[in-house]
Amino acid sequence: MSDNKSSQNAHEERVFNDVIQLSLASGGYKKKAATKLRGILRSDEERPDLVIRGGNGSIIGLEHFRIDHHIKRGRSASSKSAELMANMNAQRERLKPALNRSDEALYEAAEVVASFISKEVYQHHAACCDDLSRSLSIRLFDKRSGHALKLLDYRKNLIERYGDDRNIELGYLIEVHSDFHSLFLHTGSKVVRLQSGHCPLFGDIFTLLQKASAEVDWILIGFYPCLTDQIVDAAVLDCRNDLFTESCRRQSLYSTAYLGLVKFEPYYIHKREGETTVKQDGDNYTILLENPAEFIEPITLFRNAISEAARALNLKKAGKPFTTTLSVQMMYELVWMRGSKIPGTVTEPDIESLLLEVGPIELRSRLAAFCDRYQISNPSEYAPRID
Numbered sequence: 001m002s003d004n005k006s007s008q009n010a011h012e013e014r015v016f017n018d019v020i021q022l023s024l025a026s027g028g029y030k031k032k033a034a035t036k037l038r039g040i041l042r043s044d045e046e047r048p049d050l051v052i053r054g055g056n057g058s059i060i061g062l063e064h065f066r067i068d069h070h071i072k073r074g075r076s077a078s079s080k081s082a083e084l085m086a087n088m089n090a091q092r093e094r095l096k097p098a099l100n101r102s103d104e105a106l107y108e109a110a111e112v113v114a115s116f117i118s119k120e121v122y123q124h125h126a127a128c129c130d131d132l133s134r135s136l137s138i139r140l141f142d143k144r145s146g147h148a149l150k151l152l153d154y155r156k157n158l159i160e161r162y163g164d165d166r167n168i169e170l171g172y173l174i175e176v177h178s179d180f181h182s183l184f185l186h187t188g189s190k191v192v193r194l195q196s197g198h199c200p201l202f203g204d205i206f207t208l209l210q211k212a213s214a215e216v217d218w219i220l221i222g223f224y225p226c227l228t229d230q231i232v233d234a235a236v237l238d239c240r241n242d243l244f245t246e247s248c249r250r251q252s253l254y255s256t257a258y259l260g261l262v263k264f265e266p267y268y269i270h271k272r273e274g275e276t277t278v279k280q281d282g283d284n285y286t287i288l289l290e291n292p293a294e295f296i297e298p299i300t301l302f303r304n305a306i307s308e309a310a311r312a313l314n315l316k317k318a319g320k321p322f323t324t325t326l327s328v329q330m331m332y333e334l335v336w337m338r339g340s341k342i343p344g345t346v347t348e349p350d351i352e353s354l355l356l357e358v359g360p361i362e363l364r365s366r367l368a369a370f371c372d373r374y375q376i377s378n379p380s381e382y383a384p385r386i387d
Contacts, residue, residue: 012064013043015175016050018231019222026234029250033236037218048154050173051162059162060218061154062173063147067135069178069199070123070226076145077131077138080123081177081226088116107278110285114276118289120227122273124179125293129263132178133204140172140212147172151215171218171239179226183260184329186312186322187252191329193374197225197232200323201248206255213237213244257315259308260325261296305331306351313339313346330370334358 023034039054048061068079091112098105140148151170158168178199185192185200194200201209213219217240223233238247248254274290308324309331315322317340324332335354342350358366370376 009043009049012049012173013041014229015064015222016041016043016062016173016220019173019220019234019236022222022231022234023236029247030234030236033238033247033251036238037220037236047150047157048170051158053162058167058169059158060169060171061158062171062218062220063150063154064173064175065139065147066175066177067132067139068226069132069135069180070127071131071135075138077135079135079177084116084119084123085227088112107280107285110278110280110287111276114278114287114289117287118274118276121289121291124226126266127179128266129180129202129258130204132176132199133202133208136174136205136208139174140208148212148215169217169240171216171220172212173220173222175222175224177224177226180323182326183323184326185256186316186324188319188321194323195232197223197228197230199223199233200256200321201253202258202323203255206248206253209237210244213239219244254321257311257320257322259312259315259322260328261301261304262325301327304328306348306355309335309339310346310348310351312336313342316340317346326376330367333370334363334366 020034020037023030025031037052037054037060039052039058039060042051042053043049045051045061048063050062050064052058052060052062054060066079066082068077068081070080071077072080092109095105095109095112099109138146140146143149154170155165155168158170159165162168176199177197179196180194180199181196183194183200185194185198209219217238219235219237219239221235221237222231223235224231235248235251235253237244237251237253272292274292276290277288279286279288305327308328312322312324312328312332313336316336331351335351338354338357339346339350355363
């Protein structure tokens, strides 16, 4: 077996173990679902990647694939994050032997770090919410390379290796890398500011997974930040007997509306990477990064926040989950107490009227409190001035 294949096998096995171990530790339904996938694991298989031999004689074949929030725009939607980390690791290995012996190597290492940070900022600014669902759609249903088209071959291969078709189940092991750290998730009972790696099942993603669930028995999901391999959340979805939706519900996963800009296009106009400068002062290195991003027009941001705050209030009334961008969340919190008492459907004019009822001093006080609550610096950068 080649070194590359051996490394890939080890990676697939690690992702599987990440998902199972975190799910077992979570308890409840998630633990119960994960327990059903315990058995003897083989990661040296082909088509599908992993095979679990259960104690009851069952054979569960899992095909692993990765989807990303930061992707290239080509047909394959390949991961920019994976490529960036591979390049960074190669540079680190190249420089490691000389770091303790050469000031030049230390300076070059600082330049590598600066370039890495600049590229990651550029990738994050260039990404939008819809990129993740596009990545999933291609991995599942692309007419040339989608895994859904290969399920019959996977099942055939398992029958040839292990026999009896009645004991064979199939599933996907999906490794999700995302960064929605600036979003706020409303679950119905609470509001959570997302951390990097935490990823709601936005409407398009939920629909794609639901479609996929009709052809497999299991969908395992490991949620990771874009640039690390430290799992932050997991799901083990039992798709047998049309249980997908119920299995999602019992793990607090729902089709979640996205409210705000950046769903179909980036928040910033970022035509190029920022230039970097490294300054050395003795043993200290200072990295300066240029920010060439062009910001969205404030009036566009303000009008969108009003529109989406109205949607948020209506979804809240209906008891449906949703996520908001920072500007929408700020607007929502300014008006939600009074807005929730409006009978019927809340409209944009309703939001405008509620804002006008708040005096300038009270408005600034609420905005400052909002920024303190979520540890956002420089409130004036976000606060719309309407006085």
